[in-house]
Amino acid sequence: MYNGILPVYKERGLTSHDVVFKLRKILKTKKVGHTGTLDPEVSGVLPICIGDATKVSDYVMNMGKTYEATVCLGSTTTTEDQTGEVIERVNIEKDTITSTQIDDVLVQFQGVITQVPPMYSSVKVNGKKLYEYARNNQVVERPERQVVINQISRTSGLRFEHNDCEFDIIVSCGKGTYIRTLATDIGKALGLPAHMSKLTRTQSGGFDLKESLSLEAIQTLHEQDALQEKLFPIEYGLKGLKQIVISDDEIKGKILNGQKFNKAQFEQNIDEIVIMVDDTTQKVLAIYEPHPEKIHEIKPKKVFN
CATH class of the missing domain: 2.30.130.10 (PUA domain)
Known part of the structure; x- marks a missing residue:
């Protein structure tokens, strides 16, 4: 029986629940739980608690996360990311925006900020998840929430293509932060429609993407009886x-x-x-x-x- 925390690399196209389901089959145990969901089109580190470590999943979630994201200026979408339908568009030319303007706006988002969670999210309102309302074309009032942005900065130049402008950012933040909402809010602060076109979680709960294992690697290590040594002890998930x-x-x-x-x-x-x-x-x-x-x-x- 395995006990510990395993940093898993979640590929794009899988849900966090898919990862848990596959691991339960590989490890032949039901005591497997993730530490906060990643959207299907988001890749990155997903700490998985196994055995007695499932008792500390909440504390791993509270330890903060780091993301690398791409912000696309020029259009907003129903989901606030690249998977949704475009609901507003403007053409962005090279003289529309400068890197200095963007950097000045990014500084405004550091610290405690207020977010309104996206309609396509798992936040519950009146006992029902927002995405369930969205799928039924129902509009409900979404509660504001305070989240913490510890660091945010631009990590690339501006890329002008297809009447859009894209640039990359790195964000270190606390629990409950929606990066796609952050992308649309950055656009609003610039006076431009925007959405998040790509997202990778590079750190979560003290675990780094570089030490994360793919499902294939986990299966191989399990078959070789070498997986336990890759698990982090329960204490690691409580170091905060x-x-x-x-x-x-x-x-x-x-x-x-x-x-x-x-x-x-x-x-x-x-x-x-x-x-x-x-x-x-x-x-x-x-x-x-x-x-x-x-x-x-x-x-x-x-x-x-």
């Missing part, structure tokens, strides 16, 4: 959380039994989620969080027996 190292065997036992604790028992200030780590094995024992009602207590969120 504060940790408390436990050396007292009695406390270790209480943690593994899911007991609550008074915060005063620990030297560290606990005002957020923490992980309890065994000092001998360096393995995570449990994830604890402040008690919602008893301000002096912490309670277990997940225990790893």
